[in-house]
Amino acid sequence: MIRQGLGFSWGAAAVSNAMWTGVWLKDVLEYAGIKSHDDGARHVCILDADKLPNGYYGTSIRREVAMDPAADVLIAYKVNGEELTPDHGYPVRIIIPGYIGGRMVKWLTTIHVSSEESDNHYHFFDNRVLPPKVDAERALAEGWWYKPQYIINELNINSAVNCPQHAEVLPLSGPAASSTYTVSGYAYAGGGLAINRAEVSFDGGETWELCDQQCPEKPRHMGKYWCWTFWNYKVDTARLLTAKDIRCRAWQGQNTQPQL
Amino acid sequence: MIRQGLGFSWGAAAVSNAMWTGVWLKDVLEYAGIKSHDDGARHVCILDADKLPNGYYGTSIRREVAMDPAADVLIAYKVNGEELTPDHGYPVRIIIPGYIGGRMVKWLTTIHVSSEESDNHYHFFDNRVLPPKVDAERALAEGWWYKPQYIINELNINSAVNCPQHAEVLPLSGPAASSTYTVSGYAYAGGGLAINRAEVSFDGGETWELCDQQCPEKPRHMGKYWCWTFWNYKVDTARLLTAKDIRCRAWQGQNTQPQL
Numbered sequence: 001m002i003r004q005g006l007g008f009s010w011g012a013a014a015v016s017n018a019m020w021t022g023v024w025l026k027d028v029l030e031y032a033g034i035k036s037h038d039d040g041a042r043h044v045c046i047l048d049a050d051k052l053p054n055g056y057y058g059t060s061i062r063r064e065v066a067m068d069p070a071a072d073v074l075i076a077y078k079v080n081g082e083e084l085t086p087d088h089g090y091p092v093r094i095i096i097p098g099y100i101g102g103r104m105v106k107w108l109t110t111i112h113v114s115s116e117e118s119d120n121h122y123h124f125f126d127n128r129v130l131p132p133k134v135d136a137e138r139a140l141a142e143g144w145w146y147k148p149q150y151i152i153n154e155l156n157i158n159s160a161v162n163c164p165q166h167a168e169v170l171p172l173s174g175p176a177a178s179s180t181y182t183v184s185g186y187a188y189a190g191g192g193l194a195i196n197r198a199e200v201s202f203d204g205g206e207t208w209e210l211c212d213q214q215c216p217e218k219p220r221h222m223g224k225y226w227c228w229t230f231w232n233y234k235v236d237t238a239r240l241l242t243a244k245d246i247r248c249r250a251w252q253g254q255n256t257q258p259q260l
Numbered sequence: 261m262i263r264q265g266l267g268f269s270w271g272a273a274a275v276s277n278a279m280w281t282g283v284w285l286k287d288v289l290e291y292a293g294i295k296s297h298d299d300g301a302r303h304v305c306i307l308d309a310d311k312l313p314n315g316y317y318g319t320s321i322r323r324e325v326a327m328d329p330a331a332d333v334l335i336a337y338k339v340n341g342e343e344l345t346p347d348h349g350y351p352v353r354i355i356i357p358g359y360i361g362g363r364m365v366k367w368l369t370t371i372h373v374s375s376e377e378s379d380n381h382y383h384f385f386d387n388r389v390l391p392p393k394v395d396a397e398r399a400l401a402e403g404w405w406y407k408p409q410y411i412i413n414e415l416n417i418n419s420a421v422n423c424p425q426h427a428e429v430l431p432l433s434g435p436a437a438s439s440t441y442t443v444s445g446y447a448y449a450g451g452g453l454a455i456n457r458a459e460v461s462f463d464g465g466e467t468w469e470l471c472d473q474q475c476p477e478k479p480r481h482m483g484k485y486w487c488w489t490f491w492n493y494k495v496d497t498a499r500l501l502t503a504k505d506i507r508c509r510a511w512q513g514q515n516t517q518p519q520l
Contacts, residue, residue: 064483070330129514133467149457149470149511156514190513191453197409207393210409223324251409253450254389254416255512259519 006136015158015188017217017227020095022076026067029113037063040115046094047120049107058120059103059127061096061153063113070192070222072097075108097226098190100152102127127152154190157257159198159231159250161185170237181240184232187250192224197251198231202243205259209233211248266396275418275448277477277487280355282336286327289373297323300375306354307380309367318380319363319387321356321413323373330452330482332357335368357486358450360412362387387412414450417517419458419491419510421445430497441500444492447510452484457511458491462503465519469493471508 025044035041044066047058065071074095077084084090089106096104102122117123124145129152134144144150162185164170171177187195194215199208217227231248240246249257285304295301304326307318325331334355337344344350349366356364362382377383384405389412394404404410422445424430431437447455454475459468477487491508500506509517 062483064479068330068482070328070482131468131470147470149473151456152514154513191451193451196411208391210391210407213409219324222328222330223322252515253414254412255515256518258516 006130006139011160014101015155015186015228018079019081020074020076021078021081022074022092022095025073025075025094025111026069028075028111029066034063034067034113041113043114043117045110045112045114045118045120046105046108047110047112048089048093048105049109050105052122054121054125056109056120057105057122058110058118059105059123060114060118060120061099061103065096065153070220070224072220072224072226097224098154098192100127100155100190103153155188157187157189157195157250157252157255159185159187159195159248159257161246161248164246170240172237172241177237179237180234181237182232182234183246183248184230185248186228186230187248188228189225189250189252192220192226193252194219194225195229195250195252198229199249199251200233200235201247201249202235202239202245204244205247208249266390266399271420274361275415275446275488278339279341280334280336281338281341282334282352282355285333285335285354285371286329288335288371289326294323294327294373301373303374303377305370305372305374305378305380306365306368307370307372308349308353308365309369310365312382314381314385316369316380317365317382318370318378319365319383320374320378320380321359321363325356325413330480330484332480332484332486357484358414358452360387360415360450363413415448417447417449417455417510417512417515419445419447419455419508419517421506421508424506430500432497432501437497439497440494441497442492442494443506443508444490445508446488446490447508448488449485449510449512452480452486453512454479454485455489455510455512458489459509459511460493461507461509462495462499462505464504465507468509 042063043060044063045060047056050057066073075092076095077092079088092108093106094104094108128145128150130139130144130150139145183200187198189195198211198213200211201208211231211233213229213231215229219225302323303320305320307316310317326333335352336355337352339348352368353366354364354368388405388410390399390404390410399405443460447458449455458471458473460471461468471491471493473489473491475489479485
């Protein structure tokens with residue numbers, strides 16, 4: 001059963017890769033004299049200039065993430081060598097690699113360190129995943145938006161098929177026909193964790209085959225993988241004729257995506 | 261179908277918590293003058309005094325893990341305040357929090373930094389998880405033991421029921437009877453990641469209910485969670501009478517355990 005949720009689905013996630021230029025949030029917080037955890041500096045609240053129906057957009061991240069030298073949290077002013085465009089958060093925005101986009105505020109106006117997480121409307125009512133049985137009425141009545149278990153921060157393990165593309169036509173005879181076809185796509189895990197394998201299935205998930213994998217970007221200075229992995233699998237064209245569907249799944253360590 | 265694998269199953273994983281005392285592997289490697297990644301220092305190989313049928317036991321970890329100040333990799337000489345016993349690796353052993361035990365060599369004799377991962381027999385032929393269809397003959401013939409995708413390093417997401425215990429009897433009448441029962445257990449994820457929720461099901465996995473969760477140990481200095489989380493769920497005793505079984509599952513971020 002597929003049911004319309006409260007929000008909308010990003011499908012195979014909205015993942016892209018870009019080169020960002022900026023200053024470390026960590027350095028700015030240290031320069032400003034951030035207090036210790038025991039003195040109450042536990043959350044870094046960030047607010048932007050996007051005035052929405054329920055006020056300006058804002059959210060917060062844990063102090064440990066903001067201050068982790070491996071986490072690479074950035075106040076960015078350039079993307080791929082060019083100044084941010086207005087749509088992408090000019091003049092400065094937050095980048096938190098491996099996190100969902102909703103925490104990376106654009107048009108940054110305010111950074112505020114607090115003992116509590118952000119009290120912004122959108123920190124609670126956006127970028128949460130509630131269990132399927134919790135509908136809008138129940139979510140409000142029972143305070144599900146405030147339960148810390150349902151926040152999204154790090155992206156989950158994702159993979160997607162790129163080729164064949166939607167409505168792609170494969171010639172089986174004639175000069176353009178080929179005896180093999182290369183199925184390909186990408187995979188990604190949040191938190192800087194490496195995707196260590198990608199697999200495809202042609203029989204509805206009964207059996208899985210190991211793909212070739214390329215990760216053109218090397219891990220960062222402390223071993224974090226912030227960029228996606230590409231995978232591909234060469235298959236006899238004849239097998240595609242009998243395939244129920246083409247599925248992919250990725251693994252991060254011994255964890256994989258849930259079964260459908 | 262449940263099939264006997266090549267090795268054996270740890271079931272809900274062999275997880276325990278202890279307080280370790282030692283020196284950081286990172287400090288020892290820096291003191292010894294570890295070369296840069298570009299100069300070929302990419303793997304830290306560790307060897308112990310346990311002479312097995314295929315030589316001494318050894319393995320290796322990536323340089324990034326060994327040198328990560330957040331990873332807390334330790335050369336330990338005490339556990340819970342006392343010197344290690346011979347069984348636990350006296351005089352010194354390696355501790356890699358969040359990793360499978362097989363990488364934490366006891367009776368440490370040698371640390372060797374190399375451009376290649378360990379060539380030890382047990383580095384390849386132990387602590388791997390191969391796909392179910394790969395039997396012993398095929399694994400050897402096709403070199404599956406050497407495929408980097410199947411190594412186990414960080415533990416996967418785990419959870420286990422502690423109460424009810426095996427063969428536990430619940431009185432339904434008389435002075436010991438109670439109208440409620442508290443199901444409880446533990447959950448753990450590798451890599452220092454927090455378990456952010458635990459759920460139970462009484463209907464074979466059709467629906468899941470959110471447990472209360474306690475994580476008595478605070479995260480480490482850089483926000484890593486190395487200790488398990490305890491969960492519990494109070495249920496009307498009457499519901500247990502109709503329960504098909506009791507299942508639990510844990511979530512780390514938006515990732516969960518695979519369905520059975």
